[in-house]
Structure formats: C-alpha cells, structure tokens
Amino acid sequence: MSADLIETTVDGEWAALVAAEIPDGAPAAVREGIARRRLVVTQGECPCGAVFRPPPRAERRAAARTGRVLHVRVEHSDDCPAITTHIEQAWREAR
Numbered sequence: 001m002s003a004d005l006i007e008t009t010v011d012g013e014w015a016a017l018v019a020a021e022i023p024d025g026a027p028a029a030v031r032e033g034i035a036r037r038r039l040v041v042t043q044g045e046c047p048c049g050a051v052f053r054p055p056p057r058a059e060r061r062a063a064a065r066t067g068r069v070l071h072v073r074v075e076h077s078d079d080c081p082a083i084t085t086h087i088e089q090a091w092r093e094a095r
C-alpha cells in the first residue's frame, strides 16, 4: 500500500504526516475507512468524532533532533469504518 507525505504545521512547527493512499479497486468499506483516516490527517477530525492530538511539544522536538518518527494513536468510535479491524475484515470479506 502506498502513502502520501503531507507537509503541514502542528502548533506552529513543521511536520510531515503520512496518509495511506486509497487503493484502486478496494471494497467500499475499505475505501471509507482509509478516507476517514486521511480526514484525520488532513482535517484533524473524523466524522465519528475522533480527533488528531499531536504528541507533546517536547516529544516532537526530541524526535526532530534525533530523526525519530512519532506515531499518533487516534481513538475512533467502535463503529467507525476507520478502525483497523473493520478495514481488515472488509478486505477479507472481499476476497
């Protein structure tokens, strides 16, 4: 699966965020799930109410100094198509 690197600012500092690309021919549920994940990255919020919360500034600065990549956990609602298990299940059902 490929991804886009999105350059933006987080709390006034440069950041590069990774957003998965929606695969051509993916089942509708997979497309919706990935589209929602992209919304969190590009707009800061999912329709389910999940929001992008950047790591604390000190953690971001330490990562920038050492070239480390930070992972951000987004808490989607239980029924949101963006949840990993829902995307995986949709892939399995389509095959």
Ligand SMILES: [Zn+2]
Residues within 6 Å of the ligand: 036, 046, 047, 048, 049, 050, 076, 077, 080, 081, 082
């Ligand atoms: Zn969501």
